[in-house]
Amino acid sequence: SILDDKRKEGVEQVIVSTFGILTCNGIHKWGCDGVHGVRLNAIRIDRVRIYLTFGDGSNARQVELLHGMSSRQEVMDVKQRLWHETGVESVVSGW
DSSP: EEESSEEEOOOOOEEETEEEEETTTEEEEOSSOOTTTTEHHHHEEOOEEEEEEESSSSOOEEEEOOOOSHHHHHHHHHHHHHHHHHHEEEEEOOO
């Protein structure tokens, strides 16, 4: 789901990369417009979802992704990959 002024929910394939997120609803990009453009600000992983918060100084959005991981080691591996790809340290809670 994408949280901003309204909530949109759906089940679909999602691709997360260094430069943004690709969904069937479109592309949400970050890191492409320099220091003052949209940036990935935070990543949080709990037992059910990964939360990605991104935006510029005046507009922020949060995307919630169901992850299906069942072990702490899987979560730590994803945390490491996300850090490697995005440079943002993930906060892990509930494990």
